[in-house]
Amino acid sequence: MNQPETVHGPWVGASAVLLVLLIGTGMFYYQYIVLPATVGPPHVPQNIVIDIVADQWSFLWNGTVDARSTPIVVHVGDNVTFRVKATFEKDPSFNLHGFFIQGIMEVPVTVPANQEITITIVPTQPGEFSIICTIFCGTGHGNMRGTLTVLP
Ligand SMILES: [Cu+2]
Structure with a gap:
């Protein structure tokens, strides 16, 4: 059975x-x-303001965060405004930095001492973009880099 x-x-x-x-x-x-x-849902574009101190020799965002080790993260379509201030504490014989985001900005912007420069970008494609200083500003100038990460 x-x-x-x-x-x-x-x-x-x-x-x-x-x-x-x-x-x-x-x-x-x-x-x-x-x-x-x-x-x-797709990302809703934001208005973002990022304060950057261009010092010798790094780009610090939100006061203390080194953009070289900690990328600035935004999304495609965001309206991103950088307020960049330059300082020259390590070697005061220099008084200019350059601010340039490779692949996003057309031309570098000069940031003189004691002045705040405002740059607004709207990233159109995702990726990792290098932020560099384009004006020689002392011995550590080559280290003056950062990363902007653009998410979809
Ligand atoms: Cu510089």
């Missing part, structure tokens, strides 16, 4: 396990590959 069940039992169990594995794998990939491309 119970003979058919004992014969087919293992195959039914194996098929069930396979089915669960298949569905599980499908759901796993679905959440990582299919969903992000089709679901989720």
Whole structure:
């Protein structure tokens, strides 16, 4: 009486396990590959103001954060205003920095001592963009770099 069940039992169990594995794998990939491309609201563009101190020899944002080790992060379409101030505490024989975001700005902007320069950009494509000083400002000038990360 119970003979058919004992014969087919293992195959039914194996098929069930396979089915669960298949569905599980499908759901796993679905959440990582299919969903992000089709679901989720687009980024709403923001007005962002970022204060930057161009010192010798780094670009510090929000007062103390080195843009070289900690990128400034914005999104495509954001209206990003940089307020840049230059200081020359390590070597006062210089009095000019240059502010340039490669791949985003057309030309560098000169930032003289004791003056605040305002630059507004609207990134149009995602990526990592280098911020560099374009005017020689002392021995550490080559280290005066930073990164602007633009997210989609
Ligand atoms: Cu400089």
